[in-house]
Amino acid sequence: MSKRGLSKKTRQMLLIKTIAEDPFLNDEELAEKFNVSVQTIRLDRMELKLPELRERIKAVAEDNYAKVRSIDVAEIVGELVDLELDKRGISILETTNKMTFGKTKVIRGDIIFAQANSLAIATIDAKVALTGVANIKYKLPVYAGQKLVAKAEVTRVRGNKKFVFVRTYVKQKEVFRGKFILVSLEAEDNNTDT
């Protein structure tokens, strides 16, 4: 299954296909996948005029921001790449050195929490939603440069309380999970689904 030794032409064709299928792979992940250097991937992208991850995410996120009701989109930590209100949402956060604790070089827990919490709120179909309770677990340390993919799922609705389960991954490995109980402040039209 090694892709080492692919001709440049073949690699570039596969690169287009790979990005079309999973637009959220960053250059490091693509380099790993094709067994070439990050520099090679960058040159390939430039030749093929494929935008970098940040641009690809932005393009996808635009549509989702229009759906959000419960939070100002600028307040979502990470980019919202999938959203079905009251069902599920996905956000991506590219971590940087600025987000680390200096002592450990590990991404701050409150950043990972903020991504998950703001995604949970964004996923809710309500004019306003506040966090009531959160039970969270940090499973693996995350380092600067790693890409956090948070997936939220609304698991239960009881009156104006909505239960949201968020799992956050780095390269398919779960690094964080949180169960949130959110209170939606839109009693007038949201209390029928008990």
Place this chain on the structure above:
Amino acid sequence: MSKRGLSKKTRQMLLIKTIAEDPFLNDEELAEKFNVSVQTIRLDRMELKLPELRERIKAVAEDNYAKVRSIDVAEIVGELVDLELDKRGISILETTNKMTFGKTKVIRGDIIFAQANSLAIATIDAKVALTGVANIKYKLPVYAGQKLVAKAEVTRVRGNKKFVFVRTYVKQKEVFRGKFILVSLEAEDNNTDT
């Protein structure tokens, strides 16, 4: 018990005493206590050369920062006004409009979490500590301008795991509580207290 109608001299004497006893009252709280306007308190402070809250907090915090081992002090959200390693810690965060969700004017949950979490870490006597688990509850909404007083207590030590209970108050009312399990990464000298 009303202090309305105190002579200016009496009020200023009481003001000095009050601030000496509780240096962490802000001008709004002092105004309420003395039943006068915030402006009056400010003028009193100027006449008496009493520094504003921010300065008073800083003065107290300096000493505590020297004790902190597990986190860079710049990474503590809020000012550390009390610290006894592996026992307890107190931090104060003056909230601002920048910390709110635009929709609700309520202080962001991740800010309140970050204060509590960084205080919990700072309270630990270890070279490095990471958050493993947190169970948190938001009890009352907090609005910009309110002063968050977070109090951490180390409740249990089991091997390299330390259990820290943080309660956060606004004017003596509990607005948030969180139970944190922190993992200290200093196996060499910290594993004896099981």
